[in-house]
Amino acid sequence: MAEPPPRRRADGGHAERRGPDVDHVDGVRLPELDGAPPKNALPRTLGWLSLALGVGALAEPTPLARLTGVDDSPAAVAVIRAVGARELSHGAALVAGRHPGGWVWTRVLGDAMDLTLLGRALAHRRGERRRRLALTTAVIAGITAVDLAVAVAATRARRARDRMIRISLGVTVNRSPADAYRFWRDLENLPRFMAHLESVRADDLRRSHWIARGPAGRHIEWDAEIIDDQPNRSVAWRSLPGAQVPNAGRVRFLPAPGDRGTEVRVQLAYAPPAGSLGRAVAKLFGEEPEQQVRDDLRRFKQMLEAGEVVRSDGSPNGISVRQQVMQRPAQPLPDTRR
Amino acid sequence: MKATAWMGTDHVKVIDVPDPKLMNARDAIVKISTTAICGSDLHLYHGYIPAMRKGDILGHEFMGEVVEVGPQVRNLKPGDRVVVPFPIACGHCSSCQRGLYSVCENSNPNAGIAEKVMGHSPAGIFGYSHLLGGYAGGQAEYARVPFADIGPLKVPDEIPDDQAVTLADVFPTGYMGAEMCDIKPGQVIAVWGAGPVGLLAAASARLLGAERVIVIDRFPYRLRLAEQHAGAETINYEHTDVLDTLNELTAGRGPDACIDAVGLEGHHGNAAIYAYDRAKQATRTETERPFALREAILACRSGGVVSVIGAYGGVVDKFPMGAFMNRSLTMRTGQCHVQRYTRPLLERIQRGEIDPSFVVSHRMPLRDAPKGYKIFQKKQDECTKVLLKV
Ligand SMILES: [Zn+2]
Ligand SMILES: [Zn+2]
Numbered sequence: 001m002a003e004p005p006p007r008r009r010a011d012g013g014h015a016e017r018r019g020p021d022v023d024h025v026d027g028v029r030l031p032e033l034d035g036a037p038p039k040n041a042l043p044r045t046l047g048w049l050s051l052a053l054g055v056g057a058l059a060e061p062t063p064l065a066r067l068t069g070v071d072d073s074p075a076a077v078a079v080i081r082a083v084g085a086r087e088l089s090h091g092a093a094l095v096a097g098r099h100p101g102g103w104v105w106t107r108v109l110g111d112a113m114d115l116t117l118l119g120r121a122l123a124h125r126r127g128e129r130r131r132r133l134a135l136t137t138a139v140i141a142g143i144t145a146v147d148l149a150v151a152v153a154a155t156r157a158r159r160a161r162d163r164m165i166r167i168s169l170g171v172t173v174n175r176s177p178a179d180a181y182r183f184w185r186d187l188e189n190l191p192r193f194m195a196h197l198e199s200v201r202a203d204d205l206r207r208s209h210w211i212a213r214g215p216a217g218r219h220i221e222w223d224a225e226i227i228d229d230q231p232n233r234s235v236a237w238r239s240l241p242g243a244q245v246p247n248a249g250r251v252r253f254l255p256a257p258g259d260r261g262t263e264v265r266v267q268l269a270y271a272p273p274a275g276s277l278g279r280a281v282a283k284l285f286g287e288e289p290e291q292q293v294r295d296d297l298r299r300f301k302q303m304l305e306a307g308e309v310v311r312s313d314g315s316p317n318g319i320s321v322r323q324q325v326m327q328r329p330a331q332p333l334p335d336t337r338r
Numbered sequence: 339m340k341a342t343a344w345m346g347t348d349h350v351k352v353i354d355v356p357d358p359k360l361m362n363a364r365d366a367i368v369k370i371s372t373t374a375i376c377g378s379d380l381h382l383y384h385g386y387i388p389a390m391r392k393g394d395i396l397g398h399e400f401m402g403e404v405v406e407v408g409p410q411v412r413n414l415k416p417g418d419r420v421v422v423p424f425p426i427a428c429g430h431c432s433s434c435q436r437g438l439y440s441v442c443e444n445s446n447p448n449a450g451i452a453e454k455v456m457g458h459s460p461a462g463i464f465g466y467s468h469l470l471g472g473y474a475g476g477q478a479e480y481a482r483v484p485f486a487d488i489g490p491l492k493v494p495d496e497i498p499d500d501q502a503v504t505l506a507d508v509f510p511t512g513y514m515g516a517e518m519c520d521i522k523p524g525q526v527i528a529v530w531g532a533g534p535v536g537l538l539a540a541a542s543a544r545l546l547g548a549e550r551v552i553v554i555d556r557f558p559y560r561l562r563l564a565e566q567h568a569g570a571e572t573i574n575y576e577h578t579d580v581l582d583t584l585n586e587l588t589a590g591r592g593p594d595a596c597i598d599a600v601g602l603e604g605h606h607g608n609a610a611i612y613a614y615d616r617a618k619q620a621t622r623t624e625t626e627r628p629f630a631l632r633e634a635i636l637a638c639r640s641g642g643v644v645s646v647i648g649a650y651g652g653v654v655d656k657f658p659m660g661a662f663m664n665r666s667l668t669m670r671t672g673q674c675h676v677q678r679y680t681r682p683l684l685e686r687i688q689r690g691e692i693d694p695s696f697v698v699s700h701r702m703p704l705r706d707a708p709k710g711y712k713i714f715q716k717k718q719d720e721c722t723k724v725l726l727k728v
Contacts, residue, residue: 180376295450306364307430310462311447312448313472318716
């Protein structure tokens with residue numbers, strides 16, 4: 001039997017998955033959407049420091065033993081070599097590893113070991129050696145503090161990224177990429193098919209102000225800016241600092257194979273806050289935020305293909321979320337009386 | 339206005355509701371003159387189609403006079419007499435552009451619900467549950483018709499309502515069932531079900547050149563119509579073994595194509611098989627009673643076509659996959675893409691090739707709709723099809 005042709009990777013909704021051959025369509029990577037590591041240089045800097053220390057400890061253990069005040073111990077050279085080897089491995093992991101944040105915690109662990117050894121040594125030292133040892137201990141304690149701070153920050157950033165809700169979905173629209181792009185790029189069109197948006201006001205070509213309709217008449221507002229705009233191909237945007245619900249998004253317009261119009265691929269990410277606002281946001285997007293986005297995309301398709309959001313007696317408002325949930329019978333409603 | 343509303347299982351009622359109004363720019367409002375009760379309305383009546391709500395207006399086969407049009411409807415004007423296809427189709431998605439109107443990608447506003455049941459959503463249908471859009475139906479004085487620039491067909495004055503209204507569903511559906519058989523000269527076509535759709539499938543198979551048509555049913559008066567109007571041979575499955583008879587009639591080959599015009603509420607001559615499926619359906623472990631489908635697969639000649647136009651809603655039990663696969667059968671299915679057929683079939687009526695109104699047995703005023711449902715359900719008074727006059 002013939003080997004099946006290689007399948008294109010599906011663009012599912014899972015956080016770590018990204019679109020198929022679309023990653024290089026546009027210019028920017030968004031950490032919110034693409035799951036890239038944060039632009040935190042400290043772990044890597046610490047890694048280089050570890051490498052330097054490790055190389056020093058392995059190459060010149062005896063002068064180092066003297067400098068730090070541990071030279072009188074018979075095991076000092078061996079211990080310094082071991083510490084050096086440990087520093088080398090940490091350094092390598094921090095500099096080259098995929099998740100430097102996690103490795104900072106092992107550094108903190110090593111620091112704690114060093115401090116314990118130094119504390120034990122300090123108890124048996126007198127005079128000049130004790131002075132040097134105290135200085136060494138102070139330096140290590142300082143490094144420990146820095147390591148700890150970096151580790152905590154890295155862990156927090158990771159948790160925040162994990163809490164982020166990411167959605168990645170596509171719809172095929174029987175219109176050209178240029179038509180689809182043009183309609184979407186006019187951001188003020190978005191509330192016409194996105195159920196939760198009350199309005200989007202474009203302040204200029206980049207900046208815009210968004211208002212989402214929440215439950216119980218609540219509103220969530222934020223400012224956003226377009227951070228990448230490739231006419232007829234893609235648009236990426238991100239909320240500006242200060243947004244209550246930080247979010248980012250990107251939409252790509254790719255020619256569908258076989259002359260079938262345009263594959264519109266959307267990625268969205270938002271960080272739901274905690275507390276009552278968090279509950280409001282969760283309610284807003286329902287138990288299945290993906291379903292909401294899929295419905296939005298379906299209405300986008302209706303706008304482009306059929307000219308309007310399609311309404312029925314059961315769903316007379318077309319895009320109202322409440323209507324989707326609380327559908328009324330397929331009979332003309334009292335409020336539609338002529 | 340008055341409208342026929344679904345009030346629960348085996349219960350319809352003519353109630354007062356507000357008149358429909360335009361909701362989209364491509365809508366029209368039609369003042370209904372004739373509407374019909376369909377076999378698939380009986381599935382709703384019996385409560386087999388999910389997502390019905392008390393008060394939903396029934397009816398997907400209707401015609402009448404345009405009284406109002408939205409700003410984007412330029413091909414129709416008030417006063418035009420039209421028949422309205424039952425699937426609602428936008429005309430611009432890639433399905434519509436390929437002529438697959440009953441799987442229009444845009445006309446079901448509740449597509450998300452339908453996707454959960456069917457994988458992808460088919461088109462919205464008038465008066466056929468919230469799963470298929472939540473559109474009010476046409477067993478009423480007025481109906482709102484979305485995408486009126488695509489669906490409704492203008493009917494010339496000389497064509498009476500009783501002929502024209504069959505273009506909303508039963509005639510195109512029967513015709514498509516025959517068309518899917520890809521009939522060649524000399525072929526024998528078997529049709530399960532002598533309801534309006536089965537009768538029109540049999541008549542269409544003749545129009546398309548079938549040498550012989552065999553119709554299978556259990557009501558003698560319906561089989562008589564098949565003989566008289568479609569030149570069919572007939573099998574009453576309550577008296578005769580269907581597979582044996584079909585083999586005998588075709589000298590062992592089996593019919594070249596088999597049309598299932600029965601769908602989910604079939605009956606069966608074998609009481610045990612009927613009881614099995616009836617029980618599974620009642621406990622909702624099976625949504626269908628697919629006797630006709632199973633029998634059509636077993637009867638069909640090797641390499642033949644099984645054409646399914648009977649309505650199914652969910653999951654079929656004991657599908658004879660071994661027979662289907664080992665004997666190189668092809669199955670073709672679909673809700674009818676009515677918009678594709680209305681004009682050519684109207685022309686066939688105008689040329690006098692067929693008068694599809696032979697399937698109509700009863701005509702009564704709209705207010706008698708509950709009675710119409712009852713006699714159609716019980717097959718009383720030799721009922722084949724009920725038209726409601728508004
Ligand atoms: Zn029908
Ligand atoms: Zn369509």
